[in-house]
Amino acid sequence: MPLLNVFDISGSAMAAQTVRLNTTASNIANAQSVAENPEDTYRARHPVFAAQLASHMQSGQVQGGSQQAFAGETWGTPNSGVHIQGIVESEAPLQMRYEPEHPHANEDGYVAYPNVSVVEEMANMISASRSFQLNVEVLNTAKTLAERVLSLGQ
Amino acid sequence: MTINFDNALGPHAEALSLRDKRTEVLARNIAHADTPGYLARDLDFKAELTRRLEGAQPGTQVPVRRTHAGHQPLRDPSAGQDLVTLKYRTPLMGSFDGNSVDTQTEQALFAENNMQFQASLRFLNGKFKGLVSAIKGE
Numbered sequence: 001m002p003l004l005n006v007f008d009i010s011g012s013a014m015a016a017q018t019v020r021l022n023t024t025a026s027n028i029a030n031a032q033s034v035a036e037n038p039e040d041t042y043r044a045r046h047p048v049f050a051a052q053l054a055s056h057m058q059s060g061q062v063q064g065g066s067q068q069a070f071a072g073e074t075w076g077t078p079n080s081g082v083h084i085q086g087i088v089e090s091e092a093p094l095q096m097r098y099e100p101e102h103p104h105a106n107e108d109g110y111v112a113y114p115n116v117s118v119v120e121e122m123a124n125m126i127s128a129s130r131s132f133q134l135n136v137e138v139l140n141t142a143k144t145l146a147e148r149v150l151s152l153g154q
Numbered sequence: 155m156t157i158n159f160d161n162a163l164g165p166h167a168e169a170l171s172l173r174d175k176r177t178e179v180l181a182r183n184i185a186h187a188d189t190p191g192y193l194a195r196d197l198d199f200k201a202e203l204t205r206r207l208e209g210a211q212p213g214t215q216v217p218v219r220r221t222h223a224g225h226q227p228l229r230d231p232s233a234g235q236d237l238v239t240l241k242y243r244t245p246l247m248g249s250f251d252g253n254s255v256d257t258q259t260e261q262a263l264f265a266e267n268n269m270q271f272q273a274s275l276r277f278l279n280g281k282f283k284g285l286v287s288a289i290k291g292e
Contacts, residue, residue: 002178009178013185020188049189082185131187134257138181141268145177148275153282 003149006142010135012052012081017132019047019084024125031116034104038112044090044121052083090115162285166277168206172199173271175238180264183243183255190251194243194260202238 023045030042092115100109160167176197186192245254 002175005178006181009182009185017188049186051186051189051192080182082189127188134184134187134261138184138264141264142177142181145268145271148272152275152279153286 001146001149003142003146007139009081010139010142012083013135014132014139016047016049016082016084017128017135019087020128021125021132023047023087024121024128027114027116027121028118028125030114031118031121032113034102034111034113036104038094038106041094041112042114042116043094044092044114044116045087046090046124047087048085050083050085051080092117163278163281165203165207166274166281169203170271170274170278172197172202172206172238173267173274176267177264177271179240180260180267183260184257184264187253187255187257187260190253192253192255194245194255195240196243196263197238197240 027044033042035041094115095113096110097113098109099105099111102111105111176199179195179197183194183196186194243254243256243259246256246259248254
C-alpha cells in the first residue's frame with residue numbers, strides 16, 4: 001500500500017533535515033574556534049542531499065539489477081527517500097582577524113577564524129526546521145488516512 | 155445471480171487506489187524540497203483513472219521498441235495494471251540548484267488530494283453500507 005511508504009519517505013526526509021540541523025549547530029558552536037595551524041581550523045560543514053531509488057534501498061544493488069531499478073523509477077513504487085550523500089566542508093577562505101596578542105596569531109598578527117557565516121547558518125536552520133515540520137505534517141496526514149482506510153466498511 | 159464487487163463498488167475502488175499512490179508521490183516531492191536537482195513529479199489522475207477503468211495496458215498508446223540489448227525497458231512488464239505513469243511538474247520558478255519542487259504548490263495539492271481521498275473513502279463506505287443492508291434484507 002503506497003500510503004505506508006509515506007512513512008519511509010517522510011521519515012528519511014526528517015532524518016536528513018535533522019542531520020542538517022546538526023551540522024548547523026556544529027557550525028554555529030564552532031564559529032569562534034581557532035586552532036594552532038590555519039589548516040586545522042574548523043570549516044563550515046554542509047550535508048549533500050540526494051534522491052535514492054527504492055530498488056537500491058531494498059536490495060542495495062546498483063549494477064546488474066537494471067530492470068529492477070527502472071521498474072522502481074517509472075513505476076511500481078516511487079519509494080525514494082532522501083539520502084545523505086556526504087557532508088562537505090566549505091572551501092570559502094578563512095576569516096583573518098588582526099589580534100596580535102592572541103597566542104595563535106601568525107607573524108603578521110592575524111588569527112585564522114573559521115569560515116562559518118552565521119547569517120547563512122541561521123537561514124539554513126530556519127529552512128531545515130520548516131522542512132522538518134512540513135514532513136511531520138505529511139506523516140500525520142498519511143497516518144490519519146491509513147486509519148480511515150482501516151475502518152472502511154465498519 | 156452473483157454479486158460482483160467490482161460492479162457494485164463502481165469506480166471508487168480504483169479512484170481510492172490512485173489517490174493512495176498520489177499521496178505517496180506528493181509526499182515524496184515534499185520530502186525532496188531541499189534535494190538539489192530533484193524534479194517534482196505527479197500523475198495525471200484523469201488519464202490514469204480512465205485507463206484503469208477501460209482496462210488498457212499501461213503504455214499501449216506509445217509502444218517503445220528495444221533495438222539494442224543495452225536498452226532499458228520503460229516499465230517492468232510483470233507489474234502489469236498496477237503501474238502508474240509519472241509526469242514531471244513544470245516549475246513556476248527556477249532555482250539555482252535545479253530543484254523543481256515548489257513547497258506551497260505541493261502542500262496545497264497534498265491537502266487537495268487528502269480531501270479527495272476522504273471523499274473516495276466515503277463513497278466506498280456508502281457502497282459497503284448499501285451492500286450490507288442488501289445482504290441483511292432488513
